[in-house]
Amino acid sequence: MKTRIISAFPGTGKSTYHAKHPDTTLDSDSSSFSWITVDGEKVRNPDFPANYIEHIKENIGKYEFIFVSSHKEVRDALKENCLFFYLMYPYEDKKEIYLQRYKDRGNQEAFIELLDRNWDAWIRECQFEIYGCSNVELLISYNIEAEIEHIIMSENGDE
Secondary structure, three states: OOOEEEEEOOOOOHHHHHHHOOOOEEEOOOHHHHEEEEOOEEEEOOOOOHHHHHHHHHHEOOEOEEEEOOOHHHHHHHHHOOOOEEEEEEOHHHHHHHHHHHHHOOOOHHHHHHHHHHHHHHHHHHHOOOOOEEEEEEOOOOOOHHHHHHHHHHHOOOO
């Protein structure tokens, strides 16, 4: 089975797409790999992102799409491991739509504030990510579903 890795910005529809297609997708949340509990306190896992990359590698060939984090250290690790990926992120001026989306889906206020403070910088990082990936800015639809359909059609020569 051909596997495509999709590194997608928060709120772009990874979990929604996975819920519709659970047999062909793996929604791989990086938080399960990036945090550990030490003496009752939540701390960064020193094995991250290597442990996350190993998890991704172990699942290649098992799913059509593996959804992964868009964190810079994850993108860098994907490239270091020669794992081509599609990087999907919202258009820069859609910030308010996404902040509302985070509120509507029940994200914690600290998460929303973090995205609010870092939106411009993180979107720009994605825009300039050009090596080792296919850069996909979500201009029209505000989620990844249409882009995934486009990838499938392109690969099948239906475009």
